Amino acid sequence: MHFxxxxxxxFxxxxxxxxxxxGAAQTFLxxxxxxxxxxxxxxxxxxxxLYRGNKGVSLTQSGETFLRHARIILRxxxxxRDDFTGSDSDTSGHVRIFANTTAITEFMPEVLAKFLASRPGVTIDIQERLTQDIVRAIRDGTADLGIVSGDVDQTGLEAIRFSTDRLLLAVPEKHALAERKSVGFADTLAFEHIGLHDGSTLLAFLRGLMEKNGYDRALRVKLRSFEAMCxxxxxxxxxxxxxxxxxxxxTKTMRIALVSIDDSWALRERYVLVRSLAALPGAGRALVDELVQNAAGGRK
Structure with a gap:
């Protein structure tokens, strides 16, 4: 075997x-x-x-295995290179991040804008993934940082808590639940729910809860953003x-009401997952610091 x-x-x-x-063009071939x-x-x-088709290529099971190892080797x-070129600073390098839906849409744009403004030599690859895929990627080294919320298996990883994520129920202003101060999730299932797109972490989490509580209907609408949901x-x-x-x-621009959810899972801690914080390149460690400082500054 030679490569x-x-x-x-x-690949x-x-x-x-x-x-x-x-892919060839990106590799200058x-x-x-x-x-x-x-x-x-x-x-x-x-x-x-690879499976080769008219519309492109997809990975075989062997391809998935090879991709995982290729990413680890390249990282x-x-x-x-960083260790032996003296470039282990926070002003250069590449950081690969797998994050949940809320991180991608709600706070990472502002965090990265501030972080990258003073670091022109840093590049970021950030991808939205399900929680189990984020944890797996950190464990096998295919991503540098993972951003998750709630109860997550942290075995063998370092988890840095940086903020709290609270889930609320959003309803129309004149909805039957709009005057309630709080509601149990099971009580909301008498009404039609809408949610995020397939592949979002929040949708996967809520689908599991719905199945446990007997919600046997399909979501009425699935959308790409929280703004579209609202x-x-x-x-x-x-x-x-x-x-x-x-x-x-x-709520500042739309006629919706917010209701607290009684269930304990509605209040979730946010974590950055890494295999080893000390082993990260300088840019990776600096980005973790930026996330923690951003949350300490009052942003959620």
């Missing part, structure tokens, strides 16, 4: 783009050269890594569970 770092980078780029030509490299890689591994090379709620399409930070912001 080099170019093969690893090429990662192709897997992330879902397209051989685009022609499409024929990239195709030849991938076929040689598959021959050396004696395994098919370790980055760390090695607009649907304002129009009377349904009710929804929304993080407090988003909910209170949208």
């Amino acid at each position: 080099d770092f170019t093969d690893l980078r090429l 990662v780029h192709i897997a992330e783009a879902g397209n051989l030509t685009q 022609s499409a024929p050269a990239a195709s030849a490299r991938i076929r040689a890689l598959e021959a050396g591994l004696e395994a098919q890594l 370790q090379i980055d760390y090695l 607009r649907m709620i304002e129009a009377g399409v349904g009710i929804g569970i929304i993080p407090e930070s988003a909910a209170r912001r949208h």
